[in-house]
Amino acid sequence: MSASTAVKNTGPAAGATGRKARKPRRQGWWLPYALLAPAVIFELFVHVVPMVTGIWMSFLKLTKMFISNWGNAPFVGLKNYQVALDFDSAVGMGLLKSFGITIAFTLLVVGISWGLGMAAAVALQKTFKGRAIFRTLFLIPYALPMYAGVIAWKFMLQKDNGALNHLIFDNLGLPGDKPFWLIGDNAFISVVIVAIWRLWPFAFLMLMAGLQSIPTDVYEAASVDGAKPLRQWWNITLPMLRPVNISLVLVMFLWTFNDFNTPFVLFGGSQPPAGDLISFHIYNASFLTWNFGSGAAMSVLLLLFLMVVSGIYVLFMNRRKDNA
Amino acid sequence: MKIRSLAAVAAIAALALTGCSGSANDASDPSAGKTLTYWASNQGTSLDNDKEVLTPQLKKFEEETGIKVNLEVIGWNDLQTRIQTAVTSGQAPDVLNIGNTWAASLQSTGAFLPFDSAALDAIGGKDKFVKTAMDTGGVPGEDPTSVPLYGLAYGLYYNKAMFKDAGLTPPTTWEDMVAAAKKLTTGDKHGFALAAGSYTENSHFAFINAAQNGADFFDAEGKPTFTEDGIIDGISRYLDLMQTDKVVDPGNAQYDNATRAVNDFANGKVAMMLTQSNANSSISSQGMKDDEFGVVAFPSPKGGTEVATMVAGINMSIFKNTKNKDGALEFVKFMTSETTQAALDKPFAALPVLAGVTPSFTDDAELAKTFSDIYENKSRPLPLVPAEDQFESTVGKAMNQMFATIASGGTVTKEDIKAALTTAQQAVEAAS
């Protein structure tokens, strides 16, 4: 999310900094630090220190033989990383597969959620009777506690007693056998759909907020010029939403890539390989095999990957902005 | 100012919360000599039900010894993670229940009190327990770190009326069982229900079917031998119930929990199921009367070794860092005493783990006899090796996957089984 900060720093805050500088540094220089102190303390305590501990763990042989006495856990250097990245071994292969699945999952979920969110935001852009009802309705999946929404899906996706198969085969009368949704290859489709169901309202919300800040006279001018709706969307809406989209896409990407809750609740203990998302994969690698060193190494690799991708994204977006 | 008063409220609330939190359990409490923390596993119909059953016993213990027991009942979803974090951090209860299949794995963490001869004497001696049950306490040749609390065993449950209508008698061999199941698979009814999507159940039956072929998942040194022929044949036989015999509804591949099979059985959708001896209460809670079903031992193929179940059940362990070792031992002694066991076996439908005690989990004498026979004579403990938990998760999950393949129309050959087990074995080796 550093993208948004980077982007924003060129915004209003930049003006502020210039003016503030005239204050002599001595008087009250500590005030901003004092204001930040509580946030820094909590961040250090809950995020930073545990993260550093986690990184340290990744260099230890932290299996169940040593887990109750950390002091004795042998330092193994990069061994855990080697195992995780040895794609000829079962462990490395498993991680690689899970990584591939997660990339496909993330692209689909973020892409489709963005598309649905955009479609809904545009469809509800102009006032009409009942608009508020639909807006409210669309936000419910986002407001629902995660567990409640996903467990309802789990219930619906059962093969014989599930609502989905009932709808497709008993109500709509499609031919064929009822398929499984929670095991086998369809599990991937299921986890994608459920994740989209939970995420797209967020995209809708952000885009709707963004659309509200576009003045209507821009559209009026365009329609006088005879621009078709699709053209208007392409020429006006999309560029105006660019700042929203830059942060929205990155935030959705990070959330989706790290999504643990959806597969955890949807599949529980019997997770099918097709739904083996990386967070859950690492969780299992740590807790199911008691190999916390190896799990930590995988997490660090995941973190590095996300940092690199985010970094490139931010650079790329800033450069395009500069060129524009 | 609104915000200011909010802040004040929050600060007060935070103080109050931290202040009152001292009342929660803690092993490092200075008054530790007078209290014990006990984590019980979920054995009854709900966590609350467990509490209701256990509380009078804990009261009794307090009256006898003056030690107050702080009970927490933990669901199976959480139990393993909670134990792991307790082991890792040392923030642990004094006494806890474990699934006995985890005993050797947990022993290897070194976080649990070994029951040496002194400790065993303190709880009433090793010989008070049934030997099969006691064997699950840990790795052979070392002091066990757990002692049996509740015994459980798998049985082949069959629907009496359906068998009678089809002119069948309860099977005594695998072949009979399959033949009966085929005959009973008609229309929307199936001969068999399996928890084919539960990796724990699947790993148990991988073990049992392999044991019927005389094969073991680990050799004497504790090295995994997952790809032995006997294992592959055993797993293949079990998978074939769905694949070639077609007596199991493919839908069972997503039964991730033993209770799903029980539902089908109690509702008359299937004629047989394999489940543990504590299923009676859920069967009757779903409207099937006790005299409508019978139980026999899960049969082996002709000429195979007679193994009908692994030694299932719950063991009790004491955390090494307990501040109240004597009290903890006293409590284990109390929980494994004849009177307490007599009070708990029935509500939890447990088989006796004490030698010479008649089963009290059911009023049905025949049923009791069947299960006692299975438990004492036709059982094997799951591999008593530190990697047992990994055996369960890797082999069990591989079987989940194979059932899923079969259920969605694919085929699983013996080569596929071997390939899957090779991967599972690699994962186990990598972790050790």
Add this chain to the structure above:
Amino acid sequence: MHDTTGTKVFRVVTITLLSIFTIIPIYVMVISGLKPLKDVQGTFSWWPETLTIQPYIDMWKTVPLADYFVNSVIVSTVSTVLSLIIAIFAAYAVSRYTFRGRSLFSGAVLSTQMLPGVLFLLPLFLIFVNINTNFGIQLVGTRAGLIITYLTFSLPFSIWMLAGYFNGIPRELDEAAKVDGCGPMRALIKVILPAARPGLVAVAIYSFMTSWGEVLFASVMTTDANRTLAVGLQLYSTQTNVYWNQIMAASVVVSIPIVIGFLLLQKNFVAGLTAGAVK
């Protein structure tokens, strides 16, 4: 201005399809909570053969839902309030002051969003335990521990959103207040906060929802004493049965407060986003 036919068709189709997609799981949840156990274990039906409110009665007994409710309310409320206060201070500093380490702080705080939860789940637990051993403050198995964890989870996003919002408030306002003799804190409280109300509401909603639905850390950090609803719901699948109807009924009950709260305040939320994150 008239809409073209294409626009109309697009609007009707989009709204219809998305409504169906949104409603079905919610409908299934509500209706299944009104069925007897036997019905939810059998083939699905859109309308129950027997309508019963029994699951809504039984669910309080199967799982001590009321206790979990209290825990969730306390944990979510306190962590939201604290997180909001801390985020206000931090956002004020970031928005109105220039100081060494400012961009480092912003960058670092926001990059915590990249952290995989599994990486620091166990370390955080260990730190809590060590604090207990060394200072006697119990954090595992207490509400305080959960509050600290959750308030920090929502902090980065909150600071980011509020800083954006504060940036949108003209500086002339607080400058004027300072000319009137207000100190920086009074300027914050008297001028900025009232003007930032929608932003504050948006951040509060976000924090509250973060705490209310969290599962991973709660499953490790909670015991009987502080279990929250999100993990409590899992207990309806017990050793002997999976009470689907009660799960659904409980899900409805758990969702109602948060959904209503969210929907009532959604205008603020959107306004907060517009001014904050979106700009």
